[in-house]
Amino acid sequence: MKNRRSLVAANWKMHKTVGETVSFLEALQDRIEAYEDREVVVAPPFTALAAARQAMEGNKINLSAQNCHWEEKGAFTGEVSPAMLKDLGCDYVIVGHSERRHLFGETDEIVQKKTASVFAHGMVPILCVGEVLDEREAGRTFPVVNHQVERALDGLNCRLVPALVLAYEPVWAIGTGKTATPDQAQEVHSFLREKLSALFDKTIANKIRILYGGSVKPDNVDALMAQPDVDGLLVGGAGLEVDSFQRIVQYRFPGE
Numbered sequence: 001m002k003n004r005r006s007l008v009a010a011n012w013k014m015h016k017t018v019g020e021t022v023s024f025l026e027a028l029q030d031r032i033e034a035y036e037d038r039e040v041v042v043a044p045p046f047t048a049l050a051a052a053r054q055a056m057e058g059n060k061i062n063l064s065a066q067n068c069h070w071e072e073k074g075a076f077t078g079e080v081s082p083a084m085l086k087d088l089g090c091d092y093v094i095v096g097h098s099e100r101r102h103l104f105g106e107t108d109e110i111v112q113k114k115t116a117s118v119f120a121h122g123m124v125p126i127l128c129v130g131e132v133l134d135e136r137e138a139g140r141t142f143p144v145v146n147h148q149v150e151r152a153l154d155g156l157n158c159r160l161v162p163a164l165v166l167a168y169e170p171v172w173a174i175g176t177g178k179t180a181t182p183d184q185a186q187e188v189h190s191f192l193r194e195k196l197s198a199l200f201d202k203t204i205a206n207k208i209r210i211l212y213g214g215s216v217k218p219d220n221v222d223a224l225m226a227q228p229d230v231d232g233l234l235v236g237g238a239g240l241e242v243d244s245f246q247r248i249v250q251y252r253f254p255g256e
Ligand code: PGA
Pocket: 011, 169, 173, 174, 175, 176, 177, 213, 214, 215, 216, 234, 235, 236, 237, 238
């Protein structure tokens, strides 16, 4: 039994209109109960956040944005600030997703600024790290995620850190149908927890939830969640359908 409350998050990326968001959430909340041991989070696109917040009023699903700028306001055409997201009722913001890093050129420095700013605005970052296929094949997974974590958390106030959610998302597993095996996920999660322990301390490291992301599906969720350092999931494609997301939220430990 893990002593961390698990977290299952659906990252919808650039999918779903306001109407589709509301229908999904109405269906989902009829089907899942309020769990003591697991937290459910949905990350719709910016345009549907306000409607999602309203549709989720009075239930236990939490709301995440998928990205933000680090400044509170200013001349940044097209950007959305953490203060605006807080105002809408967001609980979390996904930071440093591999699509942001690889398709939109986000550097470690940008990821660090966003992480700090999300915390400073009273929300919790879901900080994503992960290696690309070439790095894995060259045996460089540990140094790559080590560097990403170190840079992203640079200068962060220790008091805030236990609330952090870290997501290990091997880039080669995102949207490809190729999931990391439970052992591969556990190996990196355990490495990341050691790293957090070295950066902060063991008590803090044991509080931080480390999610796995990358082709999570109803048929691999139970084996992933059975790993001692896998504290939850960041789900892309399978989080777009109520049926599959419901099954993922309702993961079961072996023997249950
Ligand atoms: P996927 O995406 O589940 O579709 O692989 C995961 C993610 O990008 O967070």
